[in-house]
Structure formats: C-alpha cells, structure tokens
Amino acid sequence: MKAAIVQSAGAPPVYGDIDAPTATGTKVVVNVTAAALSSLTKMRASGTHYSSTSACPFVPGFDGVGTVAGSGERVYFAFPDAAYGALGQQALVDKASLRSIPDDLDDVTAASVANPGMSAWASMVHRAHIAKGETVLINGATGTAGKLAIQLAKELGAGKVIATARNAQQLEELKAVGADVTIAFNLTDGEAEFKKAVAAEFKQNGCKGIDIIIDYLYGPSTEAILASIPGNLADGHRVRYVNVGTAAGVPEIPISAALLRSSALELMGSGLNSVTEATLLDSIAEVFKVAARLKLDVDATSVPLKDISQAWAQKGAKPRLVVVMQ
Incomplete structure (x- = not known):
C-alpha cells in the first residue's frame, strides 16, 4: 500500500510502498480516507513526544478517519498500531479505539477537528x-x-x-x-x-x-x-x-x-496518560456532535498523500493540514 514512511529515527517521512497490515485479535484494518498532520503526529514521529514508541520503519499518524475493512463502517480512530499509523492507505487499530462519525460531518472536517477538539x-x-x-x-x-x-x-x-x-x-x-x-x-x-x-x-x-x-x-x-x-x-x-x-x-x-x-x-x-484513552476518545465523539450541529469554524486544507514530504516541512499551525489518501 502507499504510505508516509519514516525510515530512520528523527527523519521526515517519505511517500512510498509498504506491506499492508493484517487484522489480528481485537485489531481491525481501517481504510483511511483522511488524517490530520498534527503537532502530536510530528512529535511522536520524531521521537520528541513523551508517548513516542515506534521502531523504524513505520507509518506515523496518531488519528484519522476511514472505513472498517469488511463492514464499511465509517469511523474515527486513534492510537493505531505503532507500525501502521494513520498516514497510509490502511491503518491497524484496536476496536476499542474506534468512534462513529455523524453522517453530516465530512471526512476532512472530522479529521481536522478531532485532535484540537479532544x-x-x-x-x-x-x-x-x-x-x-x-x-x-x-x-x-x-x-x-x-x-x-x-x-x-x-x-x-x-x-x-x-x-x-x-x-x-x-x-x-x-x-x-x-x-x-x-x-x-x-x-x-x-x-x-x-x-x-x-x-x-x-x-x-x-x-x-x-x-x-x-x-x-x-x-x-x-x-x-x-x-x-x-x-x-x-x-x-x-x-x-x-x-x-x-x-x-x-x-x-x-x-x-x-x-x-x-x-x-x-x-x-491534560493529554495522554493524564486522561484515559477511552475518555479522550469519548471527548472526540462529543466534539463531533457539536461540530456537526454548529458547523464549528476550523482553518483546514487538504493535501494528497503523495505530497507528504512538502506538507511535513510546512511551518506554522494554520491552516491545519489534512492528508487525504486519494
């Protein structure tokens, strides 16, 4: 599959091919449609965040939006497998880390609002x-x-x-x-x-x-x-x-x-470990309800996965970049 791949510690990801993940135990494969290029994703990928754990090579990405392989259920997901994060065409995610998305909230908006909303x-x-x-x-x-x-x-x-x-x-x-x-x-x-x-x-x-x-x-x-x-x-x-x-x-x-x-x-x-993973995910679900109802104002723009190197190098927090897997 196509993905953003970190080949060595501290290096930015490059666009390339990597073996697709396989569902196992409680983990399912999610066909990713959109994933925000957040500061958290960058810090975890570079090893500078306190929750960084990945061994190279790996696909970065803390969270994203997509559909569950097989069922087609549209979901938001977070805390994917360390090797198969959100910045690839498929991610490997525990079922407990999935949350539903309101039908009237599009993928890019859901991906952009999730982390800051959480x-x-x-x-x-x-x-x-x-x-x-x-x-x-x-x-x-x-x-x-x-x-x-x-x-x-x-x-x-x-x-x-x-x-x-x-x-x-x-x-x-x-x-x-x-x-x-x-x-x-x-x-x-x-x-x-x-x-x-x-x-x-x-x-x-x-x-x-x-x-x-x-x-x-x-x-x-x-x-x-x-x-x-x-x-x-x-x-x-x-x-x-x-x-x-x-x-x-x-x-x-x-x-x-x-x-x-x-x-x-x-x-x-407030962050990972000071709040439980389940509580963080439930917070996002609540934010999605508000976002769908109020049409929250979020500065976001989408970029294709193939342009990950340029997007990764972009400085500044606005607009929020959302990588789409088209």
Whole structure:
C-alpha cells in the first residue's frame, strides 16, 4: 500500500510502498480516507513526544478517519498500531479505539477537528470540570486549537472567554467566534502591560474574575499570567490552570512557592496518560456532535498523500493540514 514512511529515527517521512497490515485479535484494518498532520503526529514521529514508541520503519499518524475493512463502517480512530499509523492507505487499530462519525460531518472536517477538539474538551470537562457561567482564559488562542477552544468553551457554558496571544489583529478576529476579551502581549518590552491587563481580569467579580486557564503556549506568557495572581485573587477562589501544549517552545518555567501557598491555584495538565484513552476518545465523539450541529469554524486544507514530504516541512499551525489518501 502507499504510505508516509519514516525510515530512520528523527527523519521526515517519505511517500512510498509498504506491506499492508493484517487484522489480528481485537485489531481491525481501517481504510483511511483522511488524517490530520498534527503537532502530536510530528512529535511522536520524531521521537520528541513523551508517548513516542515506534521502531523504524513505520507509518506515523496518531488519528484519522476511514472505513472498517469488511463492514464499511465509517469511523474515527486513534492510537493505531505503532507500525501502521494513520498516514497510509490502511491503518491497524484496536476496536476499542474506534468512534462513529455523524453522517453530516465530512471526512476532512472530522479529521481536522478531532485532535484540537479532544484537547479542548478533555482539558475543560475532564480536568478543569468547567461549570456554567465560569470565566475561561485561553492562552495561545489564535492557533487552530485555541480558536476551537473558544467555541467549545461557549458551548460548555462559559460565561466569559478571555483570549490571549501575540497577534493583536488575529485576536480581534476571535471575537466573531466567541471571545469576549482579547489581550495581546509583547513580552520583549511589554510584559508589565500584559501583567496589568491580566491582573485587571483577575480582579473582576470581587477578585474572582478568572476560574480556568487553558494554556497552549507555556513559557514566558504563562509566567506572566501566573505572576498576575498574587494580590488579585479572593481568598480560597479556585483557579484551575491546565497545560495543554508547549507551542512557545519553552518546556520548563519557575513557579514561586509563595504563589502556591498564597492562592487556591490548582496546576494540572491534560493529554495522554493524564486522561484515559477511552475518555479522550469519548471527548472526540462529543466534539463531533457539536461540530456537526454548529458547523464549528476550523482553518483546514487538504493535501494528497503523495505530497507528504512538502506538507511535513510546512511551518506554522494554520491552516491545519489534512492528508487525504486519494
């Protein structure tokens, strides 16, 4: 079969031929139609993600959309066999890792919305336990995942959504999808101004202005947001911080012991292992229902499998690339 194949550790995949997988035990063959070229897929393929396990050669791809060989059932799948991932004409997947897709949700949209939708839903529902009327701050909101998180936060009942990111113009555009407040930052020479703006939001509602922080960036912007808490938060008011990614490229930051003692800040992450595989898959199923009903706004474009080398080399998070196996 045709597939994107990683021949050696750390090397980008190349378009080529590889033996097709065979169903065995609880694993079925899925005829893949579309698979998102996500950051998670790239990191797992390069060996830089904490969940990377594959031995070369292998077909990368964390998740995708297709039909089950034999039955023809249209499904979303994740956690495929390490050797036969989603970026090939066929993938080998455990039956427990399949979920149905609404008929009125097309393959490319389903593939593009699945991973960012999963991260947003799991972080807000299963980690932060969002309640109706709460205020959610989304750091790194201008990316595909952040933009989707805004829409899902509103769907989950958030009373107010605060969007933070570097690009002021792109932030302004997020008001059309549900952002109530936007705060742009330039941490090179505008850190104090950013902290002041975030502190003002914490002070809202009697110093109970922010309930949940969903963070796609980490790094300096996270430090600035957390540094805005002391003196601006009511005693005992819980703020649930959930890290979802490290798009800023800084995997570690210092956290003051005084901050932890002087506030009801709760620090956690959301991802593989902090949330069970079954829960992540069920989160995606819920996102699919919302996506089909609301026609969620996701920036995505499709590319053919034969162009995987060029697509893999593309930088930036937008538009989200979806590989189609035509």
